[in-house]
Amino acid sequence: MGKPVVATVSMAGCFGCHMSLLDIDDKILQLIDLVEFNKSPIDDIKKFTKQCDIGFIEGGCCNSENVENLMNFRKNCKILISVGECAIMGGLPSLRNGIPVKECLEEAYLNCLTVDDKIIPNDEELPMITDKVYPCHEIVKIDYFLPGCPPRAELIWEALSALITGKKLELPYEVFKYD
Amino acid sequence: MSTIEEVVQKAVKKQGKDPTGMLEIIRDVQAELGHVPDKAKSLIAAGMGLSKADLDGIVSFYHFFSEKPVGKYAVYLNNSAVAVMKGREAVARAFEQEAGCKFGQTTPDGIIGLHDTSDIGMNDQEPAAIINGVVFTGLTPEKVKDIVSQMRSGKDVTEMVKEYGDGLNGSEIVRSMVKNNIRKKGAVIFAPFEQGSAVKKAVRMTPADVIEEVKKSNLRGRGGAGFPTGMKWEFTRNNSKGKKAFVVCNADEGEPGTFKDRVILTELPRMLFEGMSVAGYAIGADRGILYLRAEYEYLLKYLQSVLDAMRKGNLLGRNVAGKKEFNFDIEIKLGAGAYICGEETALLESAEGKRGEPRNRPPFPAQYGYQGGPTSVNNVETLCAAARVMILGGEEFAKMGTFQSHGTKLLSVSGDCQKPGIYEVEFGISLQSLLDEAGGSDAMAVQVGGPSGKCVPAGEFGKKISFEELPTGGSMIVIAPGRDLLTIVHNFMDFFVEESCGWCTPCRAGNVILRERLEKIMARKGTESDLAELAQWCAVVKTMSRCGLGQTSPNPIATTIENFRSVYESRLQKGVGFVSEFDKDKAVEEYCRIAGRTPYTEGR
DSSP: OOOOEEEEEEOBSOSHHHHHHHTTTTHHHHHHHHOEEOSBTTTTBOSOOSOEEEEEEESBEEEHHHHHHHHHHHHHEEEEEEEHHHHHHOTGGGGGGGSOHHHHHHIIIIIOTTOSSOOOOOOTTSOOEEEEEEOGGGTSOOOEEEOSSSOOHHHHHHHHHHHHHOOOOOOOGGGGOOO | OOOHHHHHHHHHHHTTTOGGGHHHHHHHHHHHHSSOOHHHHHHHHHHHTOOHHHHHHHHHHSTTOOSSOOOSEEEEEEOOHHHHHTTHHHHHHHHHHHHTSOTTOBOTTSSEEEEEESOOSOGGGOSOEEETTEEEOSOOHHHHHHHHHHHHTTOOGGGGOOSOOSGGGGSTTTOOOOOOOEEEOOSSSSSOOOTTHHHHHHHTSOHHHHHHHHHHHTOBOSSSSOOBHHHHHHHHHHHOTTSOEEEEEEEOOOSTTOOHHHHHHHHOHHHHHHHHHHHHHHHTEEEEEEEEOGGGGGGHHHHHHHHHHHHHTTSSBSSGGGOTTOOBEEEEEEOOSOGGGGSHHHHHHHHTTSOOOOOOSSSOTTTSOGGGSOEEEEEHHHHHHHHHHHHHOHHHHHTSBOSSOBSEEEEEEEESSSSOEEEEEETTOBHHHHHHHHTOTTOSEEEETSTTSEEEEGGGTTSBSSTTTSOOSSEEEEEOTTSOHHHHHHHHHHHHHHHOOSSSHHHHHHHHHHHHHHHHHHTTOOBHHHHHHHHHHHHHHHHHOSSHHHHHTTHHHHHHHHHOHHHHHTTSBTTOSOOOOOOHHHHHHHHHHHHTOOOOOSOO
16 A cells, blocks of 8 residues: 555635644654645645545635535545634634624725725635635535644644554543643 | 613612612613613713623623613513424414514514513413513414504503413412412422411521421422532531521522422412521521512512511511521512523522623532522522421421432423423322323323423333432423424524523533534434434533533433434435535525626536
8 A cells, every 4th residue: 555645725724724734843754754745735736636545624614615625625535634623613714604794895895994996806716705604514524623723733743643554543631622 | 751871870879889789770771771772881880880891791691681672562472392382483473463573673663672582481371471571471363463552552561461360460469461370289389388387486496406307308409400408508507607698599490391480489479488587597697589580570579568578577577586686588689581590600690790600619609609608599499398397397298209309399381281380299200190180191202301301201201200210390391292302302402502601612602513413404414423423412512511501401402312313313314424504506695796796616
């Protein structure tokens, strides 16, 4: 069997979970030995070139592009992991969920003090905004959830290596205790 | 008309700036202005030495306080499961049609406001509503038509009540259409009671002996948790030396389906107040507080008149029942619509004039209760039973019931039965025999103990009503075959989502998650794994929540999964791993309309 193939994506998130992934420091070299990266901002591969084993999802879905991206990941990855608060619960972006889309757009593009051209962008190239920010598991089947904002580097490392090696993941209380 | 300043000033002055009078202040302002506007909140805050944010917190916490005008006639229509069984939806539609506005709205002229409200303690005579504090029971679309036209003609709400209920409901001072529906009288609560007999007997004993007698009776709390009353009093007494201790009666019966305290408060307030005096004597308190749920405000004046009469008869006040240096008096504090305030520490917070959020325990109220003083918080029925223990003696009382449950229990029976109402039964009676008496023998299930209790299937109707087998605070909701259980469970989850105080995440977010998962299954989009996850979420909410609300709110789902699994399984999609409820076209519809885009569905 070849190396497991990992793909990653950051959707409605802040890239913090990817930063946390990079935060495993020199273990990144071990990781590279263990896995092969496919579609991911880390290696800048833009499209899936093969079937992957693990999809690492950061961020929830706030627009049509996120939704398609997520569905594409589901199609191309055997296992999907929701990584971090935004993917799991919607996170900060979902603070807009209590506000109608119309109000959000008007505030951002019409009423905001620093706006010059008062128009709501409608270019066909732009993704379409969804009525609210969705956690990933409401759209596709998610296999695992790694909590945290961001999840600690060790947790990401432990989780990925457990998945790859098939060893049981040790989850001491301190790792997911946040208060 | 008075200005906002005048209204607030008057309300604050009336309470003498006493912080525990906060709910009264807001209630006065709400009554006078029809709502509590921002300006009023700022003025109250300034008058009471609090911040505007404190007032925002308090006003938004309670259901009967509102920042928006609630209407000159504010209709609060009960939306509990039994109300729905009894035709609540047709009544609601009739209100909407006649008034010309939807629920959650007020008519443009501000005359009529329609609001949903959680159980109002009238399950035996649903559908029921509270309009400006007055209870209307047994509503039908025809009656609604009449009520709305009377509102339009400007009639006073009290004048709209034409027939009065039985017993003291019909008395000059109550004048309510509420019926007692006492179906069965037992030996503890509804046995003859001679005014003064309990407290006179108690003061002839030492406080320690009174506690001893209650311990001998094995009396346990009737609110549902079943804590031994004598032990609670002893703990409180042990902490009360040199401190100001309190007796608090929990008359915030908010558990959907229970209405026993309503009947006690109507027919036996003297027995209750004597029970409080006995408790006060035992623990060394000179003040008692009756925390009355806002839904029972219609009994307030009457209860105050009873207190006055007892003061005149030397059963309250100084040297109670002739006992030198035993001074005890009772005041009534009114809630403002919050189920959580039935939790004893939340109740204390609310009685102190704050948001009714539970406290961390320990310290327990016996150590640190009302205003920091050692406090015994007891249920209405418990205190009445304690009065009976004084009269009968502990040993005699203990002869009734089962091994771990002594005396009798008041059961509030409602739902699909011919004779809904109050049944005082000896502990140990089987559920089946209760159903036979109530005319609900063919039931499919009984929700024992209300939504926070257990959904008991017919196969377990032989179980005995007792702390050891089938504990209940009194709510017994009979469910006939043919009812959709999941619709009832969903109603219960609506209730918990609405009533969660929001302090802790497992309860605030967990109940919403539980409801969403349930809805997914009800919409036939659930899979085997959704059902498994639903059960897992039940465990999370149950074990992680801070107080009794979240620790019991998963029960409707958990116990129906356990006892009626097929109801869920029949709606699952079999052989499918995952079904999404997400509809992309619908999700982007609003944006496309606003931005003038044509939605596309295919690939980017």
